[in-house]
Amino acid sequence: MNSEDFDMIQSGIIYFDNGATTLKPRVLGEAISDYYNHYSSNAHRGDYEISIKASSEYENTRDIVAELINSKSSKQISFTSGTTDSINKIVFGFFRHYLKKGDEVLLTKSEHASNVLPWFELADEIGIKVKYIELDSNHKVTMENVKKAITANTKVISLAHVSNVVGDVRPIKEITEYAHSKGILVLCDGAQSVPHMKIDVQDLGVDFLTFSAHKMCGPTGVGVIYVKEDHLDNIKPIIFGGGMNAEFDNTGTRIYKSMPDLLEAGTPNIAGVIGFGYVIKYLNKIGLDKIHNHELDLREYLISKLKENPNIEIYNENSESGIVTINYKDIFPQDLSIYLDKHHICTRAGSHCAKILKDELKIKNTCRISLYFYNTKEEIDKLVDALNNPNIKMEII
Ligand SMILES: Cc1ncc(COP(=O)(O)O)c(C=O)c1O
Structure with missing residues (x-):
């Protein structure tokens, strides 16, 4: 096609x-070169026409992404540089504060490095334990094995929606329903699912969803974090600078903005984010x-x-x-x-x-x-x- x-x-x-x-697709290059050739300027910073256009196109992509995954609002969508960046920002910006020594995170042995190594690092830092849900003979995740792996200390399940090696589609909705009934949060790595199927975060119920633009016809260097409403006020930035602060003074007093700006310190990949919006429209059309x-x-x-x-x-x-x-x-x-x-x-x-x-x-x-x-x-x-x-x-x- x-x-x-x-x-x-x-x-x-x-x-x-x-x-x-x-x-x-050609539409990506066209959108990116249109930005660079006709309204190249910083987003959110200028009071002049081309910067207003850049900001509006950038924010438009946020709305398009929110609609793509059926997020309740666009403020639950932050742009990152990719899934790896997104998962790191959730692990160190949220779970580092949420978890305590002895808490357990459940992964599988078929997770991508970006959904394993941040957890290993956090385990070294604060003493959480990384455990694995057993895979069945087809290398799949079953509800039975999820239930078997959960203990009284399990606080997070962090799983790819679709594994990048064996391509199994995990029953994320069922896992999330069960996890929530036990007070366990769910991080869903959507790098291999969002590009290939209709995703509805409200239906899945996940606490966090991450994905990369470049795996769905978009540019490299652009990714997404979706944060469930309940956690919007509890995620903290791990990168600090312009764009994410509302105020600061010479005594060190500072006030940070709320989501989604909170996680977008510095000049973002404006061209890429704008291009991503055009690509999602292209995919939606198909x-x-x-x-x-x-x-x-x-x-x-x-x-x-x-x-x-x-x-x-x-x-x-x-x-x-x-x-x-x-x-x-x-x-x-x-x-x-x-x-x-x-x-x-x-x-x-x-x-x-x-x-x-x-x-x-x-x-x-x-x-x-x-x-x-x-x-x-x-x-x-x-x-x-x-x-x-x-x-x-x-x-x-
Ligand atoms: C399941 C899964 N998670 C995470 C990633 C990392 O994505 P990125 O390299 O875009 O950060 C990949 C990339 O292959 C992946 O397949």
Whole structure:
């Protein structure tokens, strides 16, 4: 769908590394260059026309993001530089004050580094414990295992909505309902879900949601924190400076602004945020439900084709997203990716930043094929042809 909007696809590339970042439609470059060429100025600072326009376009994106995820209000949306930045700001701006020694946070072993390392750091700093929800035989999170992992000390569950390696979709709504009944808060890492499906934060009930613009056709260097209304007054900044303060004097007295400005110290990525707004409008026009269904259709097709090749091991046949993780018998995943690149096919090899998942998969590295709406069955056929090449090993040597 819509592949004509992407110059890189038109140039002949087959791009299956959408879990890492997506391609950008022309509309993004146009919106960004319009800002730089026609109204480049700081947002929220000027009293002149172009700065007012920059501020208004910037704030307009906040409204668009709020609508995208059905946030009650735009003040619950802060812009960051990406999911990593968002999670760090929540862990150190909220949970550092909320948690105390001995409290437990539940993760899984398939979380991305950005949802593990901040918790390790906080554990070292204030003595909380990091524990893991067991994954089932399909590497999925089940309610049964969530309940089993919860103890009287559990205070937070911090999970990706969709894992970036095995692509399993976690039952976040059910988990949140249960967690809240036990007084446990939920941080949902939406980096791999918000770009691919309709998300409703009020329906999910999560306390925090984070995601990155660059994984949904947007610019690099822009991310989002959604904060549930109940916590708006309890999140503290971890970066201090202009834009987030209302007043300060030479005695050190200072008054900070409230959310969302509170978490946006310094000049933000104005061009990127503005571009992100245009990209969300573009995605909305296609329709997130349509995008989701197209990906599931492609996934089914890809799996059925891969299964015809006995040399291919699929690690997540039963997941429900556009992420398919494989290995080719006796070929190192990196070599496979380099081989596919010779056919102009981009895939991702490695641990995909989920370095503790190796304990579950019993394998450290895999090759990941991650789909998006602009991928087609014809592209999958080319990938499968390359994988079915009887001389594949010779070509790799
Ligand atoms: C599930 C998940 N969480 C977090 C991140 C980190 O996102 P970013 O690098 O945009 O900060 C990624 C990136 O791959 C991801 O897949």
